[in-house]
Amino acid sequence: MDAGHAAQAARQVLQALSKPMDLNELLLHVDCSIGITLFPGHGSDPDALLRRANIARYSAKCSAEKIAVYAGSLDSDNAQRLILMTDLRRAIDGDELFLLFQPKVKIRSRAISGVEALVRWKHPEQGLMSPNQFINFAERAGLITRLTYWVLAAAVRESHVWHGSGQAVPIAINLSSHDLRDPQLMEHVLGSLETWGGSPDWIQFELTESCIMDDLSAAQHVLMQLREAGFKIFIDDFGTGYSSLSYLKRLPVDYIKIDQSFVMGLDEDADSAAIVRSIIELAHSLNIEVVAEGVESKVVMDMLERWGCEEVQGYCISKPISGHDFQSWNRAFV
Structure with missing residues (x-):
């Protein structure tokens, strides 16, 4: 699978979560942001992949589509945000x-x-x-x-x-x-x-x-x-x-x-x-x-x-x- 397939899967998740959830007759609207990493290009172990997926997720929160694929520049941006x-x-x-x-x-x-x-x-x-x-x-x-x-x-x-x-x-x-x-x-x-x-x-x-x-x-x-x-x-x-x-x-x-x-x-x-x-x-x-x-x-x-x-x-x-x-x-x- 490549980034395109991963993004398509993410869009399916977003579509599923876009429907209001009925909780004791109260309709709740859920917002979701998805960060994507790919093995082995973005990391060779689960911890690195999860950390970088989370960095991408922060970028996704600011995007219109609510989906973002990890890029090396995001690490620098994340460091600037922490500072x-x-x-x-x-x-x-x-x-x-x-x-x-x-x-x-x-x-x-x-x-x-x-x-x-x-x-x-x-x-x-x-x-x-x-x-x-x-x-x-x-x-x-x-x-x-x-x-x-x-x-x-x-x-x-x-x-x-x-x-x-x-x-x-x-x-x-x-x-x-x-x-x-x-x-x-x-x-x-x-x-x-x-x-x-x-x-x-x-x-x-x-x-x-x-x-x-x-x-x-x-x-x-x-x-x-x-x-x-x-x-x-x-x-x-x-x-x-x-x-x-x-x-x-x-x-x-x-x-x-x-x-x-x-x-x-x-x-x-x-x-x-x-x-x-x-x-x-x-x-x-x-x-x-x-x-x-x-x-x-x-x-x-x-x-x-x-x-x-x-x-x-x-x-x-x-x-x-x-x-x-x-x-x-x-x-x-x-």
Whole structure:
């Protein structure tokens, strides 16, 4: 048998597992990733073949087909991932991470309504790293919960500083689907606030549509707990996931944030304008307020105001800035 035959066998396994499994009348959908090695080209003993098949499996998880044949370069890639995992764990423990804050503003009053906390990593060799470079990796490496706890603690600490200077506004932090399955999430949230003498109006939470739909039941339970404790809930990047408001009827949501891909260039794209206007109207029919992301011009802001959008966020207001710079910016903005 060659690699082609092995891949065909793997596809048959994937097809068999693609059917939902009935467990006590609960349909479970199973995801599978398959790594392939061939004797003797990829190893002459079972241990080497299994180890390299596992390396290929990690590559398969990132592919569309969910199947990957081992290649020598994967060993190097795997070593780099292990190094990055060690570096990220050290960064979380050693405070190599830091937060930037992007303000949100109420359109009609031009009052600052809050900020979104954005985590950055100053890697000692690779320099400044954006979330796109390490958030997904943190999820795959099992470090996302520790990262969320770090962001939560840093945001509450910053809020304490802002309250002391009279410049306090709510800070929104992002939660992942892993966080929604964390049984200790509420304990850490309330514990962080207690440590700094804070209250629920210090912190808000943002979740994407895909994060919620990954486990709607868990999301519903956690969001209800957060709402009952007094926290505001935002659905982030709305329009890029399931693009449906039907699930929002089941969730305690205060705001939706229209994804910037619909908002940027809104004044030049009639299709985007129609989508944004419809989202605003539908959200209001469910008593949900709207934040538009990616606002870069006064023209777009004026259009959003006419349509009844409550808040905006984007470079027209401010780029992400440090906590210290936010205090100066806040005083100047007011």
